[in-house]
Amino acid sequence: MGRGGSRGGGRGGRGGRKPFRGGNKNNFRGGGRDNRTESWTDIPRQNELFESYYRMGGFLEEEEFEQMWKALATDLPNSFRFTGTKSDALAVREIFKERYIPAITAMDFEGQPVEPPKPVEAFPDELVWDMKTHKKIVRRYAPFADFQKFLVAEAASGNISRQEVVSMIPPHFLDVKPGMVVLDMCAAPGSKSAQLAEMIHGDEEERVQKAANNESPNTDDGGDYSDDGRSTGLLIANDTDYKRAGMLVHQVKRLNFPNLIVTQHDASIFPSIELPSTSGKKQYLKFDRILADVPCSGDGTARKNPNVWGKWTPKDGLGLHNLQLRILFRGLQMLKKGGRLVYSTCSMNPTENEAVISAAIQACGGVTKVQLVDCSDHLPKLKRKPGLTKWKIMDTSTVPGSNEKTAHLFTNWDAFVKAKAKYEKEEPERVFSNKLVPEVFPPVATSEEERIPLERCVRVYPHLQDTGGFFIAVLEKLDDIKVGQLRASNNEAILREAKAESESATPANKDEMEIDSTEQTEEPTPAGNQSPLKRKLENTEDADAEAKRTKTEDTPAEPTVPKTEDQEETPAAATNGSTPAPTKEVVKPKPEQQSQSKEFFEYLPADDPNINQILDFFGISPRFPRDRFMVKNKEGLALNKLYYTSALAKTIISANKHRGMKFIHCGVIVFVAHKIKDKDLMRAPWRLQNEGIRILEPWANNQRVVTCTSKATLYKLLIEMFPKLPKEGGHDIGEVGDQLQDKEIGCCFVRIEKSEGEDGFPFRMVLPLWRHPGSANLMVDKDDRKAMLLRLFNEKDPVIKNHVAEKAKAVQDAKDAEEAEEAERELVEAKEEEADATADAGEDGEGAAAPAVEQA
Numbered sequence: 001m002g003r004g005g006s007r008g009g010g011r012g013g014r015g016g017r018k019p020f021r022g023g024n025k026n027n028f029r030g031g032g033r034d035n036r037t038e039s040w041t042d043i044p045r046q047n048e049l050f051e052s053y054y055r056m057g058g059f060l061e062e063e064e065f066e067q068m069w070k071a072l073a074t075d076l077p078n079s080f081r082f083t084g085t086k087s088d089a090l091a092v093r094e095i096f097k098e099r100y101i102p103a104i105t106a107m108d109f110e111g112q113p114v115e116p117p118k119p120v121e122a123f124p125d126e127l128v129w130d131m132k133t134h135k136k137i138v139r140r141y142a143p144f145a146d147f148q149k150f151l152v153a154e155a156a157s158g159n160i161s162r163q164e165v166v167s168m169i170p171p172h173f174l175d176v177k178p179g180m181v182v183l184d185m186c187a188a189p190g191s192k193s194a195q196l197a198e199m200i201h202g203d204e205e206e207r208v209q210k211a212a213n214n215e216s217p218n219t220d221d222g223g224d225y226s227d228d229g230r231s232t233g234l235l236i237a238n239d240t241d242y243k244r245a246g247m248l249v250h251q252v253k254r255l256n257f258p259n260l261i262v263t264q265h266d267a268s269i270f271p272s273i274e275l276p277s278t279s280g281k282k283q284y285l286k287f288d289r290i291l292a293d294v295p296c297s298g299d300g301t302a303r304k305n306p307n308v309w310g311k312w313t314p315k316d317g318l319g320l321h322n323l324q325l326r327i328l329f330r331g332l333q334m335l336k337k338g339g340r341l342v343y344s345t346c347s348m349n350p351t352e353n354e355a356v357i358s359a360a361i362q363a364c365g366g367v368t369k370v371q372l373v374d375c376s377d378h379l380p381k382l383k384r385k386p387g388l389t390k391w392k393i394m395d396t397s398t399v400p401g402s403n404e405k406t407a408h409l410f411t412n413w414d415a416f417v418k419a420k421a422k423y424e425k426e427e428p429e430r431v432f433s434n435k436l437v438p439e440v441f442p443p444v445a446t447s448e449e450e451r452i453p454l455e456r457c458v459r460v461y462p463h464l465q466d467t468g469g470f471f472i473a474v475l476e477k478l479d480d481i482k483v484g485q486l487r488a489s490n491n492e493a494i495l496r497e498a499k500a501e502s503e504s505a506t507p508a509n510k511d512e513m514e515i516d517s518t519e520q521t522e523e524p525t526p527a528g529n530q531s532p533l534k535r536k537l538e539n540t541e542d543a544d545a546e547a548k549r550t551k552t553e554d555t556p557a558e559p560t561v562p563k564t565e566d567q568e569e570t571p572a573a574a575t576n577g578s579t580p581a582p583t584k585e586v587v588k589p590k591p592e593q594q595s596q597s598k599e600f601f602e603y604l605p606a607d608d609p610n611i612n613q614i615l616d617f618f619g620i621s622p623r624f625p626r627d628r629f630m631v632k633n634k635e636g637l638a639l640n641k642l643y644y645t646s647a648l649a650k651t652i653i654s655a656n657k658h659r660g661m662k663f664i665h666c667g668v669i670v671f672v673a674h675k676i677k678d679k680d681l682m683r684a685p686w687r688l689q690n691e692g693i694r695i696l697e698p699w700a701n702n703q704r705v706v707t708c709t710s711k712a713t714l715y716k717l718l719i720e721m722f723p724k725l726p727k728e729g730g731h732d733i734g735e736v737g738d739q740l741q742d743k744e745i746g747c748c749f750v751r752i753e754k755s756e757g758e759d760g761f762p763f764r765m766v767l768p769l770w771r772h773p774g775s776a777n778l779m780v781d782k783d784d785r786k787a788m789l790l791r792l793f794n795e796k797d798p799v800i801k802n803h804v805a806e807k808a809k810a811v812q813d814a815k816d817a818e819e820a821e822e823a824e825r826e827l828v829e830a831k832e833e834e835a836d837a838t839a840d841a842g843e844d845g846e847g848a849a850a851p852a853v854e855q856a
């Protein structure tokens, strides 16, 4: 039955609809470009359709809804996370606490004391912090300058990740152990990938250190350390978007993690990864853990994303449901039996959340195949709400030519079908969005055993702990999933909708919109919300909201990718009638769907003479694997850079690079060819690289290692680029200089152990240094030097001396001065010639002087 008086029992034309009042004219800006020039703080944080859906959809009790809505309209706190190995992260956190918290606490802003950053209670070890002061103020207000400099330097060094609090939750729920094989299906820009990589890495350096010293790694964290303490795990981080995949590579490169591969594929048809097999039967990689942080409408990001307020429509969520379902289903296919998948969105819309979870579980064969995990014991201090078991769906309809758009709320598919049938009789010209499919409604279980416990999903609302809105569900695969075919309706709906949208584009500026609650429900709508709403709108061009983090149509066609194993093993006809199938709607390739430029990943043989010469020069133990070095040129030659990857990364790259897989990044640079004049003096003209130095260092004997034990020495090495180090005679670089006296020309490891006290080092460091015939140089670039000087010595604007560059500049300046003098001389001569020529011309009547002056 129609609810309350909304549509009324009998309706004629548009009778029964009441005005949608009190709207802000800037709402429903429609699609197209966001050309606003107001600052974010000036943008009205109102959108009545958005508000009506969340108010009337029955998601929160009225009082709590008000709190949530109020929080959603305020600025998001500024949050960040200390990253890396736990001991390094804790050390940087301590520096931050000692140096910046007191300074910020003493500050005023516009006459008010500034609230200092506080640890976010939901996360362990005080590694996650937030502060109320908006990041724009921190960036621009002078008293924050030191703190801002610290944040920027540490973020660039990878010790801090400036990440939204809610976005840090999914990796925690995934429960990753160091040896696990993990897939991040939609990974760009990569903040969660970084967390996952940290988890796979675990405390690898300490374990390797022990293994190299022939001690047992002695850990009970459940990891597999059969590879001399190294993590045998792997992270594959994937994103389909060309530009965002580029950002992802940039982000993950800083992790210097050899157990990581970046791919660029549509996650809903992610290719199966072949493994070498001795049995003759094809074997494919299955994942222990998968993160599906899918593209979504992003309405939970309204606190930081102004577009949500301007452009929210119910179509955003409805249009993404199918893509989200297909990505999740593909993820579940690729999961190991007993493996865990976390599905997450930054949307609060059940269409994109509970509806996707229930449709995927049903598509897999129900709760005996895939179960929703109760994760109340994960991040127990995280304030959360249970997943929804009932919800309403909003859809819109239009009458072509009338500039009118009506919004409707339905509680189930039947209500929608009936309402539509009624409209077809009474107002046949009315067109519905065609995005609605049965799967977006709450599932109806025929028995308690079949019921999907959607309340186990996790909803984080903005008011609970002052964050954005977020949704997380943890799924465990209990049994193998048979492959079938998606109900075609989902995909046809998208196609039909795309067509309908292009055919019935509404003219801008004159539109009407109504909300009509057509439903079959026992719950009455709260009295205050029963009126159907209608309003005149400005600028209602109905295009995609920019707030969408992706569009349905963005699904790229990938004709060249290898088939999924299931496609290979199972004929398409073998169907259980429920498997999501790919949409075929994409015709036009867009720039963002292009591939990253082709990278070559060629491994050098274990007996490569270059590798053996280099490792011997650096005194690397024969226990260090020699068959995992890679080069990135087609010919597979050790020309310029040598990369190291984990064993599993090598296996996967080698077995799949010719199968059409788009690998766009793998490997950590460990050695770079050193092209300088004193090459003849060296046995190994290769230098260690900051990125990969910690992979090698535990395995190095003392041949090329020097230890730095005093802060004064490190300071000298950082502040000066080529401190003098004559073979005989004095130097100014303490114990490091003394040890270097005996070392032959070339690169060395500088080892700095963690130590207590005033002159101690807060964490362990290993840095590359080049020993020249008359000087030494830490091979750390200027920005990293500055970051280290700030972190360790609180030097805010250090001037880094470089006497070699100064000398070169002096030589160049002298040369320039000489050239300038020469030019001056020529000019004078030319002028004299000109004067002579003019004088001559005066005598014989010819003007021949001008060119001579020009030449000068």
Ligand SMILES: C[S@@+](CC[C@H](N)C(=O)[O-])C[C@H]1O[C@@H](n2cnc3c(N)ncnc32)[C@H](O)[C@@H]1O
Residues within 6 Å of the ligand: 167, 185, 186, 187, 188, 189, 190, 191, 192, 193, 238, 239, 240, 241, 244, 265, 266, 267, 268, 293, 294, 295, 296, 549, 550, 554, 555, 556
């Ligand atoms: C919510 S964002 C991911 C954020 C990321 N997990 C992080 O923490 O930094 C969703 C991502 O999905 C990507 N995407 C959209 N459609 C996709 C598809 N079919 N396959 C894989 N990635 C897709 C988008 O490019 C976008 O980067």
